[in-house]
Amino acid sequence: DVKVTQSSRYLVKRTGEKVFLECVQDMDHENMFWYRQDPGLGLRLIYFSYDVKMKEKGDIPEGYSVSREKKERFSLILESASTNQTSMYLCASSEGVHEQYFGPGTRLTVT
Amino acid sequence: RKEVEQDPGPFNVPEGATVAFNCTYSNSASQSFFWYRQDCRKEPKLLMSVYSSGNEDGRFTAQLNRASQYISLLIRDSKLSDSATYLCVVNPNAGNNRKLIWGLGTSLAVNP
Numbered sequence: 173d174v175k176v177t178q179s180s181r182y183l184v185k186r187t188g189e190k191v192f193l194e195c196v197q198d199m200d201h202e203n204m205f206w207y208r209q210d211p212g213l214g215l216r217l218i219y220f221s222y223d224v225k226m227k228e229k230g231d232i233p234e235g236y237s238v239s240r241e242k243k244e245r246f247s248l249i250l251e252s253a254s255t256n257q258t259s260m261y262l263c264a265s266s267e268g269v270h271e272q273y274f275g276p277g278t279r280l281t282v283t
Numbered sequence: 284r285k286e287v288e289q290d291p292g293p294f295n296v297p298e299g300a301t302v303a304f305n306c307t308y309s310n311s312a313s314q315s316f317f318w319y320r321q322d323c324r325k326e327p328k329l330l331m332s333v334y335s336s337g338n339e340d341g342r343f344t345a346q347l348n349r350a351s352q353y354i355s356l357l358i359r360d361s362k363l364s365d366s367a368t369y370l371c372v373v374n375p376n377a378g379n380n381r382k383l384i385w386g387l388g389t390s391l392a393v394n395p
Contacts, residue, residue: 275326
């Protein structure tokens with residue numbers, strides 16, 4: 173079974189803090205993704221990576237950056253957290269153009 | 284037109300009922316399709332992949348109609364545990380594109 177883990181299930185941060193969300197997958201998948209999910213807006217892609225040190229912007233990259241130094245790990249960074257970044261953050265991985273497998277999500281609250 | 288559109292829902296059905304969801308997609312070149320299930324406050328989980336005209340897995344049947352550009356999901360003999368949001372997902376397959384296009388989901392509540 174594919175396993176995708178995320179560093180925290182719940183996180184509370186203050187406005188202006190730098191926030192790191194970590195994601196690790198154990199299936200040697202080439203692709204990794206970061207989404208956020210908000211009520212009524214569905215899943216929105218922030219960034220994705222198809223290889224180590226490679227990254228591509230998704231639909232809503234503003235205010236976020238990513239890092240992929242190792243194949244199994246993909247980090248999402250909020251440089252200066254704002255209240256409108258309060259959301260559920262979901263990491264996923266996939267091989268080729270096939271289905272994606274998700275981690276349990278991190279529910280981030282920015283106060 | 285949205286790239287992927289789903290029935291708005293919510294669907295409320297009694298146990299044992301048969302329920303069907305439809306999903307339309309705008310990119311006629313799309314090659315692969317998926318149905319995911321998402322429970323409240325949990326991550327999406329793959330329910331079925333649809334690569335050809337359709338797929339069946341127990342009580343669940345997915346059908347693909349390329350001419351009309353829609354995918355359907357049929358659930359027979361609904362169980363209380365089927366209550367969830369069902370997400371229609373399309374791979375537009377543009378070049379080497381690895382991104383998926385996600386519908387907003389259809390909420391299903393199965394009642395005793």
